Amino acid sequence: MLDIILAGVGGQGILSIAYVLDYAALSAGLHFKQAEVHGMAQRGGAVQSHVRLAPGQIWSDLIPAGQVGLVLAVEPLEALRYAHELSPEGWVVSSTAPFVNISSYPDLSGVIGQIAALPRQVMVDAASLAQLAGNKRAENMVMLGAAAFLYPFPPEAALAHIEALFQAKGEKVVALNQRAFGLGQGASSIYREAVEAGLSAEQAIALCAHLHPGEVEPGAAARWAGAMLADPSMPWPTERVPATLAAAP
């Protein structure tokens, strides 16, 4: 069972994430319910969607407060908006790329710090990873990939429905979005491994910016983390290097 709040700003593609989750769940034989927001809030306001996945019957379309297993946010301030609904074991998987359309947008490092203070989190820079995949608009698919380690179905099920979602726009668009999903998965595993190895959230974000999440070998991020902790003044590679053991210090 997984209860997910998808969070973002109107126009960021939350409903495309929901589409993939819904169909992947159905094809995996799971039950699901998914409540979304239409109407006025879609004009650049905060939007969210509740997605519930379970092996058996689901009653409420809304997730009970305190039972959210995952806040999946395409925008960091929006990740915080639902933090109080998380269960004590819940994860926040958030982009670090802000969407600034309000004058009162807070200091970004403070926002990142508040996310880092939550019990279990993953932060990836969806904007730069989407760019790396080939289109800034694929931020939503990067985030879909970043949380894939929590889904009760294999990533292949998600990839198949990303294909279904973008089919009409042609093969290239499908490939780009699948690539974005993969980069999100890779960056997420780098982040988690780095934090596990003792890096702070901010250090793990910095490490992610220097490794290429397209090729991730288990243990590589931990090696980088070890090196960073041993020598905080260690110079960073100037370009992204593969997150492989061979390329690790």
Added chain:
Amino acid sequence: MKPLILLGDEAVAQAAIDAGIAGAFAYPGTPSTEIFEYVERHKPSDRSIFTQWSSNEKVAYETALGMSYAGKRAIVSMKHVGLNVAMDAFMNSAITGVNGGMVLIVADDPGMHSSQNEQDSRFLADFARIPCLEPSTQQEAYDMTRAGLALSEQVGLPVMVRIVTRLAHSRAAVVPGPRLEQSERPLPTDKQRYTLLPSNARRHWSQLLGRWEQVERGLWAVEGNALALRGEPLGVIATGIAFNYLMENLGDAPEASTLKISCWPPPMDLVRQLFDHCEEILVLEDGYPLLEGGLKGLLNSAPRPVHGRLDGALPRTGELDPAKVRAALGLPARPAAIPAPLPLAGRPPALCPGCPHIDSYNVLNEVMAEAGGGRVLSDIGCYTLGALAPFEAIDTCVDMGASIGMALGASKAGVSPAVAVIGDSTFAHSGLTGLLDAIRAEAAITVVLLDNAIVAMTGQQDTALAGERLIATLTGLGVGPEHIRVVKPLRSRHEENLAIFREELAYQGVSVIIPSRPCIQIRN
């Protein structure tokens, strides 16, 4: 059949298609809009289903009634406040009755996610004597819409299906049933039946009341009500979607008796059994406390204590959710990762960057400041966001079309300038008649008629009146052609537009300024 993934709205629409409707009618309004949109997009090519956005809900209702009169099945859908507009037709259709099956789907908005109020349409069903079904799941939305069309023919009345935002806009897998032929019933030959002269109406009204028990029996035969008697002294009645919030918590109160109610009037034999079995009753309704108030009675004379919104067991306003129901059941809140919402900057909706309304408000604000008084009576649409910072350009927003009537009234009370702001769709919906009155009253008002060529607020539907036809209509209504001023709302035309607004605000008669530029979200 293979399950389909459908919104509650879409489940209703799919059911109507499968039950053989010949037409679907609606005026857009969140959260009901997707019902019509789905029928329009998914109507099978091998049958004829007429679909058209109506100019307003009253016309939509009457069109469906006409199709039903002609012997075919039809649906009409609207948001809750839309039923206020269709109310006259709705009330009287209970007295005429129907021929082909007719279902009205009303989407209520408890919590006012995108509405001016949270009125509960079950009251109106009760008021009109029209049976009402209230599904709790997407599958029930499908099944009850089908059942509603059949029931409508069986009892000869329109049937209301009431849904709420959280069902309308939530997706789940729905298993559709077999597709029925489009039925055809002969045209009515009894002219008295549909002609509500007082002599006929009196007869029909008492006949309706006389056969009401039979209508109720038909309604209660629709699957959806369920009584489960268990050990505890507490009995919980949950209507519609509130049942889901109850079941979400029942694991922690497994001995409470439950009664699921999916219709209005409620199945009173089941209610009585619950009262006989339990010592205390809790009523959960995602709406106003209609059932709760009825059970309590004006003299608070229920045979058992009844709890709910009226005695504070649940909040008096707003939509229900699992946590509120949990508290009403006396269960402790589930522990969360952090105890309370973080204090964060809000992110309210706003006009899109590049929206034509922005340029119109920039001009209007400047001329109103120059005028140093007066009021801007506004209306409902994207431009209502002009109430928020940075514009704070409007003083009122009440109901569709209110801007013009209110400007007329305010001007006769001495407000000057009295400016109405209204969109093209809202003008076609309910603005025309107000303008006609303003012209007859020779009122000193300026109507800023924002023509963005679309119904934008609800997601870009066709508008009934825009461009050249709009201007021809204004002339036809009697607005002086020299006081119909079409302007292009653009930053670069700001000075030019200021001059035009100044002139027309100074004019002591009815003038209409039409800022005309398409909404930037129009899809190609």
